[in-house]
Amino acid sequence: MDASHALFERLVAEHERDVLRVARAIVRDAHLGADVAQEAFLRLWRALQASAPPARPGAWLRTATISAALDAERREQARPRSELSAEPASASAGDPAAEAELARRYERALATLSEGQRTVFLLKHESGLSLAEVAEALHLALPTVKTQFARACSKLQQGLRPFRS
Amino acid sequence: MDHENFRELLCLRLYGEADETERRTLDEHLSGCADCRVYALELEQGLGVLPRRRDARDDLPAGWRERLRASVPAPRRRVRISAFVAGLAAGIALAWILRVPPRALAPAATSIEASRVVEVAGLPPFVPRADAPPAATVRGPLTRLAELRRR
Numbered sequence: 109m110d111a112s113h114a115l116f117e118r119l120v121a122e123h124e125r126d127v128l129r130v131a132r133a134i135v136r137d138a139h140l141g142a143d144v145a146q147e148a149f150l151r152l153w154r155a156l157q158a159s160a161p162p163a164r165p166g167a168w169l170r171t172a173t174i175s176a177a178l179d180a181e182r183r184e185q186a187r188p189r190s191e192l193s194a195e196p197a198s199a200s201a202g203d204p205a206a207e208a209e210l211a212r213r214y215e216r217a218l219a220t221l222s223e224g225q226r227t228v229f230l231l232k233h234e235s236g237l238s239l240a241e242v243a244e245a246l247h248l249a250l251p252t253v254k255t256q257f258a259r260a261c262s263k264l265q266q267g268l269r270p271f272r273s
Numbered sequence: 274m275d276h277e278n279f280r281e282l283l284c285l286r287l288y289g290e291a292d293e294t295e296r297r298t299l300d301e302h303l304s305g306c307a308d309c310r311v312y313a314l315e316l317e318q319g320l321g322v323l324p325r326r327r328d329a330r331d332d333l334p335a336g337w338r339e340r341l342r343a344s345v346p347a348p349r350r351r352v353r354i355s356a357f358v359a360g361l362a363a364g365i366a367l368a369w370i371l372r373v374p375p376r377a378l379a380p381a382a383t384s385i386e387a388s389r390v391v392e393v394a395g396l397p398p399f400v401p402r403a404d405a406p407p408a409a410t411v412r413g414p415l416t417r418l419a420e421l422r423r424r
Contacts, residue, residue: 113345120341124333142334146341153345214323232288233323239290254290258281261288265319 112156119165120149126166127173133234134177134227135184136215144180148173170237170245174227210268217267221260228253229260274298276309283313287320 127148132141151172155162162168218226231242243253282299285291291299303310 116345120338124338128333138334142337146337146344149341150344210322232290239285239288254285255281257288257290258284261284261316261320262280264323265316268319268323269315 115161116149116153116156119152119169123166123169124149127169130170130173130231130235130237131177133230134174135180136218136230137184140180140184141177144173144177147176147180151176167241167244170241171247174231174245178223178227213268214264217264220267221263222256225256225260225263228256229264232257274302276306279303279306279309280312280316283309283316284320287316 124145128141128145131144131148132138135141135144148169152165152169155168218230221229227246228239228242231237231245232239237245239253239257240250242248242257243250246253279299279302282291282295286296286299303313
């Protein structure tokens, strides 16, 4: 195995779960998320062939994954997303019907957010990235990301209010 | 700062993203604003029940790595191709170095045949004549050309 393949294999092993989690958080689909993760690693492979390895492969991959996920999202916008929205919410155990209803409302509330708000919120809420990491991955200033996140939270809270009442 | 700004800070604090200054400012405001205290409670209850699938969703699908490897050019194949090309080039170079020019064969063959004829015919060995010009006086075309130019 040559040096670039060895490096690539090592980076895949180190970052595959993070990449997969970020991809799935944004596209909200298990299979599409796996495809997006593959695309992100292929971008890394092409980058390794074209130039020196990125100084911070994890951050580089996160940005590539978000970019690939948003590309996939735009392509798949017309497709109904039923798989993940039908999954029970892990945070609220109990009545399956209520969980399904919450998941449905959550997806609907997410759809009301702008792409930027939605991306920032999902990266924080589902992937567990810090807002500083999100800002770095999206090449945005931290105050901008904080504002987008806070507005996303407000909108979601409003969208979920009828469910709670 | 207005109420909207404080409500944004509430979101940040809920997710552990408010810094020390933001937390202090928020606490001071909440101590005097009942509406924002109610909003803080609603926010915790609302966002607290949102699904988080991060624990269950970083599992690798079956065959995921294999598919990724298959989409990247295999290193062994590239080595084989380059070895094949190198071997072919070496073979061509060797054949070029070892090639026998057809002209080089003719005089040798003629020389062998001539000596064989002399031997078979029982002729006496060749002895140069005494009045023959010395080898140094045998001039080639370039020497003759130089002489003509001098004249």
